[in-house]
Amino acid sequence: MMQASKTVFKCVRKVHFSAGHRVLGHESRCASPHGHNYYAHISAEALDLDSLGRVVDFSVIKEKVGGWVDEFWDHSFLVYEKDVHLINALLMVPAPKKPFVCPFNPTAENMARYLLETVSPKVLAGLGVAVTKVVIHETDNCYAEASLCRS
Numbered sequence: 001m002m003q004a005s006k007t008v009f010k011c012v013r014k015v016h017f018s019a020g021h022r023v024l025g026h027e028s029r030c031a032s033p034h035g036h037n038y039y040a041h042i043s044a045e046a047l048d049l050d051s052l053g054r055v056v057d058f059s060v061i062k063e064k065v066g067g068w069v070d071e072f073w074d075h076s077f078l079v080y081e082k083d084v085h086l087i088n089a090l091l092m093v094p095a096p097k098k099p100f101v102c103p104f105n106p107t108a109e110n111m112a113r114y115l116l117e118t119v120s121p122k123v124l125a126g127l128g129v130a131v132t133k134v135v136i137h138e139t140d141n142c143y144a145e146a147s148l149c150r151s
């Protein structure tokens with residue numbers, strides 16, 4: 001017998017930020033400090049819509065997840081906590097924002113995972129909405145995604 005299909009709704013909010021990074025241990029030029037105009041696509045899913053017919057208002061994702069990104073990643077430098085030389089160099093530069101010291105090597109994949117698993121559940125707690133996928137675009141041609149497994 002065929003299983004009945006179920007509708008799932010998804011809404012996606014795009015968030016832009018500019019940041020520096022380098023990939024510690026990279027085999028080539030990404031080992032050099034450089035920056036990107038990143039786009040994060042934040043996806044929230046629901047089985048039911050709210051009384052107005054939404055998963056969640058787009059502005060909630062922008063304010064909560066986008067607000068966190070603005071505060072900690074935009075116009076900042078993402079540096080891996082094991083990248084001691086770069087951390088020391090960055091701390092010597094007077095700047096309005098401190099570098100964001102990551103518990104991960106700041107690849108697009110790890111950044112997507114951090115927004116999905118750590119940031120989104122924290123900033124959206126109690127709002128009845130769950131982020132299920134984050135896509136990080138580093139360039140027009142390159143992106144990585146992290147998503148929650150349904151099983």
Ligand SMILES: [Zn+2]
Pocket residue numbers: 021030034035036138
């Ligand atoms: Zn890069």
